Amino acid sequence: MTDPTTTAPAPGDQLSGAPLLAVHDLAITRWPGGPPLVTGLDLELRRGETIALVGESGAGKSLSARAAIKLVPAGLHVTGEVRFQGEDLNRMDEEAVRAVRGGGVAMLLQDPFTILNPLIRTRTHLIETLRSSGRRLSGAEAADEVTRRLAEVGITDASVGDRYPFELSGGMRQRVALACALAKDPALLIADEPTTALDATTQRDVLRLLRSVQQARGMGVLMITHDLRVAFSISDRVYVMYAGGVVERARPEDFLAAPAHPYTVGLIRAEPPTGYRREQLDGIPGQVPAPETVSHQCAFADRCSWATPECTTARPPLLAVTDVHASACRRREEIAGELLADLHAAWEPATVPDPPAGETVLRVAGLRKSYQRDRSTWAVDGIDFTLGSGRNLGIVGESGSGKTTLARCLLGLEEPTEGSIELLGTDVSRYRSLDREQLRRVRGQLQCVFQDPYSSLNRSHSVGFILREALSRRSPEAGPAPSVEELLDRVGLAARYAGRKPVALSGGQRQRVAIARALAIAPKVLLCDEPVAALDVSVQGQVLQVLREVSESGTQLLFITHDLAVVRQMTDDLVVLERGKIVESGRTEAVLDQPSHPYTARLVGAVPTGDAEWLS
Amino acid sequence: MSIAWYILRRLGVGLLLLVIASFFVFCLLYISPGSPEQVLLGGRPSTPEIIGTIRAKYNLDDPFLVQYGQWLLDAFRLDFGESIVTDQPVTTVLTDRAGPTLALALAGLVLTIVIAVPAGMYAAAKRNTSGDRMVSMLTLLGSSAPTFAVGVLLLYVFGVSLEWFPVFGNGTGFTGQLHHLVLPAIALAVTQIAYVTRQTRAAALRVYEQDYVTFARSRGLGRSLIWRRYALLNSSLPIVTATGLLLAYTLGGAVLVEVTFSREGVGSLMLQAVQSKDIPVVQGLVAFAAITVTLVNLGVDLVNLAIDPRLRKEVTG
Ligand SMILES: Nc1ncnc2c1ncn2[C@@H]1O[C@H](COP(=O)(O)OP(=O)(O)O)[C@@H](O)[C@H]1O
Ligand code: SF4
Ligand SMILES: [Mg+2]
Numbered sequence: 001m002t003d004p005t006t007t008a009p010a011p012g013d014q015l016s017g018a019p020l021l022a023v024h025d026l027a028i029t030r031w032p033g034g035p036p037l038v039t040g041l042d043l044e045l046r047r048g049e050t051i052a053l054v055g056e057s058g059a060g061k062s063l064s065a066r067a068a069i070k071l072v073p074a075g076l077h078v079t080g081e082v083r084f085q086g087e088d089l090n091r092m093d094e095e096a097v098r099a100v101r102g103g104g105v106a107m108l109l110q111d112p113f114t115i116l117n118p119l120i121r122t123r124t125h126l127i128e129t130l131r132s133s134g135r136r137l138s139g140a141e142a143a144d145e146v147t148r149r150l151a152e153v154g155i156t157d158a159s160v161g162d163r164y165p166f167e168l169s170g171g172m173r174q175r176v177a178l179a180c181a182l183a184k185d186p187a188l189l190i191a192d193e194p195t196t197a198l199d200a201t202t203q204r205d206v207l208r209l210l211r212s213v214q215q216a217r218g219m220g221v222l223m224i225t226h227d228l229r230v231a232f233s234i235s236d237r238v239y240v241m242y243a244g245g246v247v248e249r250a251r252p253e254d255f256l257a258a259p260a261h262p263y264t265v266g267l268i269r270a271e272p273p274t275g276y277r278r279e280q281l282d283g284i285p286g287q288v289p290a291p292e293t294v295s296h297q298c299a300f301a302d303r304c305s306w307a308t309p310e311c312t313t314a315r316p317p318l319l320a321v322t323d324v325h326a327s328a329c330r331r332r333e334e335i336a337g338e339l340l341a342d343l344h345a346a347w348e349p350a351t352v353p354d355p356p357a358g359e360t361v362l363r364v365a366g367l368r369k370s371y372q373r374d375r376s377t378w379a380v381d382g383i384d385f386t387l388g389s390g391r392n393l394g395i396v397g398e399s400g401s402g403k404t405t406l407a408r409c410l411l412g413l414e415e416p417t418e419g420s421i422e423l424l425g426t427d428v429s430r431y432r433s434l435d436r437e438q439l440r441r442v443r444g445q446l447q448c449v450f451q452d453p454y455s456s457l458n459r460s461h462s463v464g465f466i467l468r469e470a471l472s473r474r475s476p477e478a479g480p481a482p483s484v485e486e487l488l489d490r491v492g493l494a495a496r497y498a499g500r501k502p503v504a505l506s507g508g509q510r511q512r513v514a515i516a517r518a519l520a521i522a523p524k525v526l527l528c529d530e531p532v533a534a535l536d537v538s539v540q541g542q543v544l545q546v547l548r549e550v551s552e553s554g555t556q557l558l559f560i561t562h563d564l565a566v567v568r569q570m571t572d573d574l575v576v577l578e579r580g581k582i583v584e585s586g587r588t589e590a591v592l593d594q595p596s597h598p599y600t601a602r603l604v605g606a607v608p609t610g611d612a613e614w615l616s
Numbered sequence: 617m618s619i620a621w622y623i624l625r626r627l628g629v630g631l632l633l634l635v636i637a638s639f640f641v642f643c644l645l646y647i648s649p650g651s652p653e654q655v656l657l658g659g660r661p662s663t664p665e666i667i668g669t670i671r672a673k674y675n676l677d678d679p680f681l682v683q684y685g686q687w688l689l690d691a692f693r694l695d696f697g698e699s700i701v702t703d704q705p706v707t708t709v710l711t712d713r714a715g716p717t718l719a720l721a722l723a724g725l726v727l728t729i730v731i732a733v734p735a736g737m738y739a740a741a742k743r744n745t746s747g748d749r750m751v752s753m754l755t756l757l758g759s760s761a762p763t764f765a766v767g768v769l770l771l772y773v774f775g776v777s778l779e780w781f782p783v784f785g786n787g788t789g790f791t792g793q794l795h796h797l798v799l800p801a802i803a804l805a806v807t808q809i810a811y812v813t814r815q816t817r818a819a820a821l822r823v824y825e826q827d828y829v830t831f832a833r834s835r836g837l838g839r840s841l842i843w844r845r846y847a848l849l850n851s852s853l854p855i856v857t858a859t860g861l862l863l864a865y866t867l868g869g870a871v872l873v874e875v876t877f878s879r880e881g882v883g884s885l886m887l888q889a890v891q892s893k894d895i896p897v898v899q900g901l902v903a904f905a906a907i908t909v910t911l912v913n914l915g916v917d918l919v920n921l922a923i924d925p926r927l928r929k930e931v932t933g
Contacts, residue, residue: 069834071830071833071834074743075744098836098838098839099836100836101833101834101835101836102834102835102836102837103836105834106834106835107830107831107834109827109830109831111827114826114827114828115827115828115831116828116831117828117832117845117846117849117850118828118850118924118925118926119849119850119923119924119925120845120849124845128837128841128845129835129836129837132835132836132837132838132841133836164925164926166925166926166929167929177831180831180835181831181834181835183835184835184836
């Protein structure tokens with residue numbers, strides 16, 4: 001996607017015939033006539049075609065996908081047509097729909113840890129699915145089928161059939177789930193964020209698998225994802241959803257060659273580029289509105305820099321730009337040139353700074369940690385690094401590589417089994433042996449920001465209270481204390497947020513409050529453990545920019561993440577962890593551009609690029 | 617570690633708990649009003665010889681802990697002494713009375729499972745419909761109705777007025793006993809049904825929201841398969857636990873029911889023994905209750921182990 005010369009796979013016009021799935025004027029409301037969640041959705045999918053629904057959380061992707069298999073959560077009200085092979089599912093009774101499910105339309109869900117029945121084995125899942133279409137299978141036939149179906153999703157280990165879900169890894173479970181979804185040979189597979197919960201390398205494997213099965217069977221795929229690059233890599237056409245409706249529909253290459261909607265341009269710009277560092281990480285200002293508040297205007301108007309008063313008088317319909325491209329922006333023609341320029345501006349790589357390293361702030365030597373009493377496995381297995389003032393350090397690795405254990409050791413939440421951690425001359429590897437004064441000083445020098453700010457913010461207090469409390473812990477050496485308003489301003493929040501409680505904030509705002517709270521103490525080191533992993537792209541950029549500014553004013557970042565694009569934007573040096581060991585380290589840019597260790601190379605290769613080659 | 621070893625260990629722990637409990641059971645003798653020999657004397661004439669015999673028989677002249685040790689050793693041999701009212705060995709009294717109560721408890725349990733589990737599943741499936749509200753109303757009614765009031769009502773309507781069922785006693789012969797069991801079992805089961813229905817409904821609702829149910833539906837699995845293998849199986853851990861809890865404390869309910877229906881059983885024995893201050897019998901009964909609770913808990917854990925492979929993994933390592 002970051003490469004404008006990308007060519008996409010077969011466009012939709014090569015595929016002819018009646019659509020496999022035709023959704024017309026689909027609307028989902030909380031109750032009949034109630035507030036809308038999805039409004040006026042039109043969608044077409046042909047046999048053998050892959051289309052993607054992309055958008056931020058709450059856009060209505062999952063609900064729309066569920067409507068296509070008539071599994072919208074109970075209580076919600078669905079109107080409009082959902083025609084599968086010409087038949088309107090919305091008019092069918094439950095028994096008739098049941099006959100369509102599995103064999104006609106199948107669905108794969110996001111979370112591999114909850115998708116399978118925890119009390120039955122892999123084989124039972126498969127066999128019950130095979131038999132549910134009335135097919136008779138003898139024991140031997142069933143065993144053969146299980147082997148064959150598992151092999152199709154790349155599982156050749158025969159013992160997997162006999163395992164329970166809890167005995168399998170996330171990627172393995174998602175493969176088993178895929179085998180189940182494919183067991184009745186569906187004509188259409190709906191995949192709702194099937195790889196979001198997986199590691200990048202596993203994600204690529206599963207997507208490749210999905211794609212090869214799709215091509216081998218000529219199956220239609222409706223892919224739901226929040227990741228534009230994944231959508232662009234895997235699909236023939238992309239529908240972009242925003243606040244319950246489609247705002248743009250096009251082939252992947254059209255979005256880059258002829259952008260036609262400010263929201264999509266904003267989304268593309270907000271994604272941190274994988275290949276280079278960008279000067280300014282901006283995201284889209286503001287946040288996604290509730291669909292019912294924008295049903296009679298352009299849903300994006302509040303955040304759009306091209307908005308005019310007319311944009312809020314009626315909802316702009318989705319209109320054709322070309323025969324394969326449609327946009328719901330009423331100014332799409334007049335602003336086309338500006339949108340393109342805006343998009344290209346995001347492709348300007350910044351010069352990568354190489355600040356000199358100052359005094360050593362943090363030194364970790366020979367750090368090891370085992371959770372087992374018999375020390376049979378090591379979560380962190382011999383780590384050495386130093387963090388110098390003036391340079392941000394990134395720590396990357398897949399889940400289970402020891403990132404979080406390392407963070408917890410640094411914060412004193414776990415005691416290292418071996419090794420030392422030295423923070424500005426104080427040995428902090430045994431927090432328990434620190435005296436009161438030392439502890440106070442250490443807390444003033446090291447602060448943290450976690451992935452889930454909600455669990456770390458006290459829910460019963462206002463933002464102002466939380467920040468004042470943090471300010472009261474600031475040591476006098478840290479210089480004159482800022483006011484709550486100044487703190488909020490530093491993280492880009494208006495002063496009025498001081499009166500709010502965490503519940504009344506969005507995810508991105510909470511994360512900014514968590515950062516402001518850490519800054520109140522003016523720490524030397526800010527430890528960030530996946531600080532933007534739970535945030536939508538449009539908000540990620542804002543939070544990352546705040547953190548960048550923090551690091552430019554005397555606080556060093558120790559940035560833990562699985563996301564290589566993010567780490568490139570944020571850090572000067574990089575350490576790559578695999579199973580508790582450092583396999584590679586060096587300047588961030590050098591490590592990512594010329595990885596010398598195969599593990600790093602694999603990680604780098606697994607980052608979605610946004611073109612079809614990535615999955616071939 | 618194997619399952620057998622797990623069971624053995626659990627039994628060991630159970631035994632340990634029972635020994636601790638036994639100390640308090642033994643102390644019943646000392647905390648009941650009056651001196652031990654007076655308590656053990658009961659209604660018999662208080663002559664020096666008889667008192668002497670009692671002191672000798674119950675080792676009352678030994679130090680307290682030695683007395684306890686002796687009592688515990690006897691208790692291990694299921695010897696709790698004799699009833700001071702009937703002079704029969706406590707163990708004999710207990711075994712005579714345990715059968716009818718066991719039958720009552722089992723009948724109540726069967727009724728509870730047969731009615732409560734389907735009712736709870738039905739209410740969950742029909743969430744927020746009139747059917748669900750009906751079930752909820754009935755469970756509210758059932759759980760707030762005192763057992764003895766239900767007993768009296770049943771007794772009056774089906775026993776006295778309609779004369780469909782006998783109004784008191786245990787009955788003789790298999791059919792006779794079964795006939796006598798109907799009303800008491802219902803009386804015992806009413807609150808239990810209410811409780812288990814509510815637990816089942818809540819568990820099934822939780823399960824029904826899970827992704828794996830949605831995924832099962834998306835594969836076009838049959839409705840009954842989804843209810844059995846997905847909803848019911850995954851709700852069964854809390855249901856089994858709730859049912860076990862009820863079974864373990866059936867004795868409490870049995871007291872009320874057996875008294876209401878004039879049944880001879882462990883429950884009515886408890887009341888009689890307490891009223892006549894028949895301490896050895898009370899001790900035997902409390903020990904009996906403690907053993908029941910221990911065994912039922914073990915049973916519940918084993919059933920859960922059979923259902924849930926994750927628990928098995930935890931146990932077998
Ligand atoms: N069962 C439900 N009841 C009420 N609202 C729901 C339900 N499921 C989803 N929603 C709401 O519908 C909107 C769209 O949700 P969803 O389709 O899950 O979005 P996405 O998949 O794009 O993140 C959200 O505002 C969400 O809160
Ligand atoms: S219609 Fe107006 S507000 Fe909406 S995207 Fe276009 S220019 Fe912006
Ligand atoms: Mg979703």
